[in-house]
Amino acid sequence: MVQNSRVLHAFCGTPGLRAKLSALPSKRQTPKFEEYTIVLKGMLRVEFHGGAIEVRPGQAIIAHPDEWVRYSTPEPDGAEYVAICLPAFSPGTVHRDPEK
Numbered sequence: 001m002v003q004n005s006r007v008l009h010a011f012c013g014t015p016g017l018r019a020k021l022s023a024l025p026s027k028r029q030t031p032k033f034e035e036y037t038i039v040l041k042g043m044l045r046v047e048f049h050g051g052a053i054e055v056r057p058g059q060a061i062i063a064h065p066d067e068w069v070r071y072s073t074p075e076p077d078g079a080e081y082v083a084i085c086l087p088a089f090s091p092g093t094v095h096r097d098p099e100k
Contacts, residue, residue, distance in 0.1 A: 027070070027096040027097060028047075028068060028069070028070040028096065028097040029068070029069060029070070029094050029095055029096045029097065030066060030067065030068045030069075030095045030097075031063070031065065031066075031067075031069075031085070031089075031093060031094045031095060032065050032066065032093040032094075032095065033065055033085045033086055033087050033088070033089065033090075033093055033094075034062065034063070034064055034065055034085070034086045035062070035063045035069075035083055035084070035085050036060060036061075036062050036083070036084040036085075036086075037055065037060060037061050037062075037063070037071075037081055037082070037083045037084075038059075038060040038081060038082045038083075038084075039055045039056055039057050039058070039059055039060070039079055039080075039081045040057060040079075040080045040081055040082065041057055041077075041079060041080040042057070042073060042075055042077055042078055042079030042080060043055065043056055043073065043074070043075050043079055044061075044071060044072075044073060044079045044081055045071070045072045045073065045074055046061050046063070046069060046070070046071055047069065047070040047071075047072070048063070048067060048068060048069050048070075049067075049068050055081075
């Protein structure tokens with residue numbers, strides 16, 4: 001269990017739509033939506049205030065609204081995953097950190 005954070009580690013069932021992230025980490029963000037991410041293949045590293053967690057195939061992670069997160073795939077083959085955002089993802093509600 002992750003302490004000092006509202007990011008929760010969970011297990012989930014059958015996937016639907018797929019996405020693939022490889023090479024570069026995503027931008028840091030503090031979205032206004034809840035995001036359920038289920039890993040199908042590879043490893044997804046999720047950083048948050050207070051730490052990081054590696055999410056492997058068959059595992060999922062929940063990022064709650066207003067939780068600072070950054071996703072990356074440090075392994076060579078990247079990761080395939082399903083991300084479900086509630087309410088739906090919107091560029092206006094993802095609140096990505098400015099470039100440095």
